[in-house]
Amino acid sequence: MDLSTILGMLICFLVVTFAITIGGPLAGFIDPTSILVVICGSIAAVATCYPMSTLKSFPKIFSNALTFTPRDTKGLLEMLQTMSNRARREGTLSLEEFVTSIDDDFFSRGVQLVVDGHEPQAVEDILYLEISKIEERHKLGIGMFDDLALLAPAFGMIGTLIGLVHMLGQLDDPTKIGPSMAVALLTTLYGSLISNIFALPIAKKLQFRSNEELQEKEMIAQGILSILNRESPRFLVERLNVQLAPSDRFVDAS
Template sequence: MDLATLIGIVLSFGLVAAAIVTGGSPLIFISIPSMLIVLGGTIGATMVNYPLANILGLMGVIKKTFFSTLESPAEIIEKFMDYANRARREGILSLEPLLREIEDPFLRKGLQLTVDGLEPQTIEEIMETEISYLESRHEVGSEICSVLGAFAPAMGMIGTVIGLVQMLQTMSDPSTIGPAMAVALLTTFYGAVLANLVFIPMAGKLKTRSKEEVLRKEMILNGILSISKGENPRIIEEKLNSFLPPRERRQAE
């Protein structure tokens, strides 16, 4: 569980809810028509904008904002030092029994290609393609969240216009002015909350997660290529340490 995401959501919604409660009854901020306009309109417009497969896959992408299962760079370096020393002492084929124990599909595939004896250039081309498509998939998820963040306030404005039109048409009946004005204002409120507290922050977190994952993939690729070339374990360690900030680099050495 990513504590920053959890704390951010609890803090932001908690403070908004506290402000609502201290100002009066929270029930006045509940409007079914407003919710239908904002949620229905936002989801519908997004489905028009993207293929259904991308929309259905969004939940899997959003999980990355709450859960992070990435290995730390220091752990990756430690693994590759073990692989490099083993390959140097016993040969590349000594890595084959380890493949069954590796959970990361990217790392397992890279080592499998190395054990199979492919040229470093061929390995690099295959693995770089995987990284490229990984970035593309992550980019789509982030874009969808950004689009949701753009549509939500727009649908809120549409709801505001609907409420104002209803209010102006029934000015002769004072009892209808209040409900129509509530729809007008609450749709804007709902749209702003969804955009600025949910969708836009999620898009930013997904971009950060994507950069972190790509960095680790690049580290793994660099280590695999170094092993396939038979480089000295010390050189491999220095190459992988170059991916880390100086403080973490010293700890990993």
């Protein structure tokens, strides 16, 4: 569970709620019609932008922002170094036992390509093509939340305009102008809250997760190509280490 995402949204919600209750009752900021216009309208507009196959993955994409799996970069580099040493001593066929023991499908398929004896250029083309497709899928998921962040305030404004039209139709009764104006402005508030407390932060967190995964996949690809090219295991580790923060780097104790 990613506490920063959950705590961040919760604190934002509590701060806004606290600010509302200081000035008056919370019930005055709840209007079912405004909620219907903003939430249903925004979701429907986002659904219009994407195919059903992508929309079905919305819950899974959202869960990715709420979960956190630490990336073991030191373990990854240690394994690549072990594989490089083995390949230099015994040949690439000796790496076959790693294919079934590796949990990462991308890593496992890359090692299988090495074992099968494919040319380095062919292996590079396949690995980087898969990385590009992973990035495309990530962009689709992030795009849904970016679009929601864009559309929610727009539907908030639409709701406000609807409310203003109703208000102008009641100008003959001055006592109704104030309450009608307040309700009209609620949709703008709802749209802004959905955009800035929910959709935009989730999109940013998903982009961060995507960058992490793509960096890991690229390091795997570079390591596999280094093994294929029979580069020094020490050089392999050093080249990958420079891409990491000092605290995440692998130090060979041998």
